[in-house]
Amino acid sequence: MPMNAEPQPVAPVPHRWRPTPLMQLSLLAHVAMLALVLVHWPLWPWALGLLLADHVLLFTVGLIPRSGALGVNWTRLPQAAAGGGGIAITIDDGPDPEVTPGVLRILAAHGAQATFFCIGERAERYPALVRACVQAGHAVENHSYHHRHAFALMGWWRLRRELEQAQRRLGELAGVTPRFFRAPAGLRNPLLDPLLQQLGLQLASWTRRGFDTVSADADTVLARLSRDLHAGDILVLHDGHAARSALGEPVVLQVLPRLLELIAERHLRTVTLRDALPQARA
Secondary structure (H helix, E strand, O other), X not given: OOOOOOOOOOOOOOOOOOOOXXXXXXXXXXXXXXXXXXXXXXXXXXXXXXXXXXXXXXHHHHOXXXXXXXXXXXXXXXXXXXXXXXXXXEEEEEOOOOOHHHHHHHHHHOXXXXXXXXXXXXXHHOHHHHHHHHHOOOEEEEOOOOOOOOHXXXXXXXXXXXXXXXXXXXXXXXXXXXXXXXXXXXXXXXXXXXXXXXXXXXXXXXXXXXXXXXXXXHXXXXXXXXXXXXXXXXXXXXXXXXXXXXXXXXXHHHHHXXXXXXXXXXXXXXXXXXXXXXXXXX
């Protein structure tokens, strides 16, 4: 995108929500429990117990970031991208003025592309970094507006506000409207998938993550990311909330060059998640 180009974000096409088998079963259970109470009121304690068990199950599944039981969830790239040796590096929780520029320099030095899942309010504080990501050929995607720890507990309207506010601001700043969403820490609830479908967003988690927000040991983080490294993998590092080494250096800046060297040695190529979308939807 030229330096003087005006942002022209285009809204993704909404999709009709298709409940997963687990969600279909849950909806049927709700109807059955209501009918049970209406037919024979004294059975209401049993109906309430079953209802609570259903909600506990759905909440527990939402705490498994790589689960697809609540909706379509990318844990690997589609076969078309994987078949071409594609691998996706995703960078979460930025932009960060101390870390993101270093990440961009490393990616440029290796001719690599990445997907930045940006927090909306941080993007507003550092708009030049968002534009720098796009101008370098990387993708900027939606990681919520506030990155609340209680994201998985939010109701419909708060979830919608988190997603829409980030979607609007990131689209304005990047000039390209996000097509992907990653939940904070990967945690979500059953209300998220129909909302993502309304907004035309695809949920993406990961194949492996390095836990580089809690581990300051570069060797350990690299080992987690590179274990059984194959085409189609989606890997996660962080420019925001990055752990620091004993010398104060963000661990992502120690891990990323070595990871990119491994990717090159295995004759893989980095792609953005957007690059991996089927052509008809891209």
